[in-house]
Amino acid sequence: MVDRTSSTLDAQTEVGSYFVATYPPFSAWTTAAVERDGKVALQTAPAPGVPLGVYLHIPFCRKRCHFCYFRVYTDKNAQEVGEYLDVLAHEWELCSQLPAVKGRPLNFVYFGGGTPSFLSTKQLEGLVGRLSALTPWKNAEEVTFECEPGTLTEAKLSAIRGIGVTRLSLGVENFNDEILDLNGRAHRSPEIGRAYAFARTLQFPQINIDLIAGMLGETDENWRSCIDQTLALEPDSVTIYQMELPFNTTISGNLLQGTGRFAQPVADWPTKRRWVNEAFEALEAAGYHVGSAYTAVKDKSLTRFVYRDRLWQGADMVGLGVASFGHVNGVHIQNFDTWETYSAAVRRDEIPLNRAYRPTDEERFIREFILQLKLGSIAPSYFSEKYGVNVLDRFREQLDSLRTAGYLNAVNDEIVSLTREGLLRVDALLPRFFLPQHAGIRYT
Numbered sequence: 001m002v003d004r005t006s007s008t009l010d011a012q013t014e015v016g017s018y019f020v021a022t023y024p025p026f027s028a029w030t031t032a033a034v035e036r037d038g039k040v041a042l043q044t045a046p047a048p049g050v051p052l053g054v055y056l057h058i059p060f061c062r063k064r065c066h067f068c069y070f071r072v073y074t075d076k077n078a079q080e081v082g083e084y085l086d087v088l089a090h091e092w093e094l095c096s097q098l099p100a101v102k103g104r105p106l107n108f109v110y111f112g113g114g115t116p117s118f119l120s121t122k123q124l125e126g127l128v129g130r131l132s133a134l135t136p137w138k139n140a141e142e143v144t145f146e147c148e149p150g151t152l153t154e155a156k157l158s159a160i161r162g163i164g165v166t167r168l169s170l171g172v173e174n175f176n177d178e179i180l181d182l183n184g185r186a187h188r189s190p191e192i193g194r195a196y197a198f199a200r201t202l203q204f205p206q207i208n209i210d211l212i213a214g215m216l217g218e219t220d221e222n223w224r225s226c227i228d229q230t231l232a233l234e235p236d237s238v239t240i241y242q243m244e245l246p247f248n249t250t251i252s253g254n255l256l257q258g259t260g261r262f263a264q265p266v267a268d269w270p271t272k273r274r275w276v277n278e279a280f281e282a283l284e285a286a287g288y289h290v291g292s293a294y295t296a297v298k299d300k301s302l303t304r305f306v307y308r309d310r311l312w313q314g315a316d317m318v319g320l321g322v323a324s325f326g327h328v329n330g331v332h333i334q335n336f337d338t339w340e341t342y343s344a345a346v347r348r349d350e351i352p353l354n355r356a357y358r359p360t361d362e363e364r365f366i367r368e369f370i371l372q373l374k375l376g377s378i379a380p381s382y383f384s385e386k387y388g389v390n391v392l393d394r395f396r397e398q399l400d401s402l403r404t405a406g407y408l409n410a411v412n413d414e415i416v417s418l419t420r421e422g423l424l425r426v427d428a429l430l431p432r433f434f435l436p437q438h439a440g441i442r443y444t
């Protein structure tokens with residue numbers, strides 16, 4: 001990955017990855033490890049007490065946002081969508097019989113994409129009927145469903161609630177129609193209000209609103225308005241990402257080719273951090289609690305994010321769908337990343353893995369340490385109990401560098417905690433904890 005050290009993060013938003021989703025970086029995962037490690041992990045009984053989740057990738061969107069870096073399709077008709085759902089359900093039939101999965105209750109379910117709410121009510125209920133007939137999930141602690149506001153009707157929202165969704169995540173990103181248009185978003189602001197108001201009547205235990213700081217065309221005044229409109233809706237949680245430009249976005253492609261298509265630059269990193277900080281301060285003034293580098297929750301005793309917390313503590317997760325990621329019995333796995341290769345493998349009754357990686361114990365420890373640091377603090381005792389590692393000794397040099405730069409509040413046996421400045425740039429601080437062989441390598 002591009003190691004965005006403090007100096008580069010004081011500058012313009014350049015093309016390259018910022019967000020650290022896992023460790024070791026995806027580019028270290030290999031096809032050679034699929035048979036040797038990935039499939040072996042799936043054929044192995046689970047370790048006792050480890051929760052299991054499932055992620056379902058719904059790779060359809062009405063339009064491709066100019067900043068999107070996910071595997072999505074905008075050109076599939078209803079029949080093709082139906083074929084994909086058949087493949088997805090068959091993939092779960094195959095997976096649910098494997099020793100690593102068979103008979104285990106699901107602790108969490110995550111519908112991501114793409115746009116899960118792109119599916120029609122009939123498609124959604126048909127898919128869920130097939131999946132839950134194999135593995136009931138009514139006792140799952142959390143079922144998350146990502147939505148694009150413009151795809152939501154009252155009937156569809158009722159169906160989403162009806163399949164047991166507990167956490168509805170609305171991809172608002174911005175409330176300004178010109179900015180939504182400039183960035184290639186499919187929805188417009190009236191659809192946000194309509195969808196949110198109806199979702200509230202359905203008693204979802206948690207409604208989350210996603211925002212992006214630094215979309216093309218963003219201004220101080222508009223960002224303040226976005227914060228005000230978010231507060232007015234009183235969502236249970238707010239997630240705010242800083243706009244980044246991985247290589248495969250439309251904006252990145254145009255910037256690298258010098259087409260001049262996107263005349264307005266993405267705001268620089270200091271401006272994006274200031275915007276997130278302003279949002280966090282406004283949310284805190286309204287009683288919210290900042291619980292990670294990206295999230296604030298209204299009531300921390302009621303509002304959790306099970307998917308994130310389980311994954312960041314090393315839970316098992318099966319990723320279903322094209323390009324989906326998973327983690328089973330300590331091994332990272334990823335499916336084939338094209339429609340054709342993915343669906344052909346499932347139709348041959350094969351688990352459609354494309355690459356895998358078996359982390360060493362040290363790498364699993366580092367993975368959990370850097371992911372949990374995104375929460376703003378870690379407890380050293382967690383790592384000494386689970387891995388027998390004293391993080392204060394193991395990372396003395398790295399923690400000293402963070403303290404010297406003003407990014408640490410506390411470093412002691414009880415807690416290592418970041419200052420707000422540290423939290424706002426946390427992804428840029430993490431590569432210093434990587435092993436030497438992973439420092440500076442491409443991220444994806």
Ligand code: SF4
Binds near residue numbers: 060067069148
């Ligand atoms: S809605 Fe999300 S997944 Fe779909 S194109 Fe936009 S950013 Fe990508």
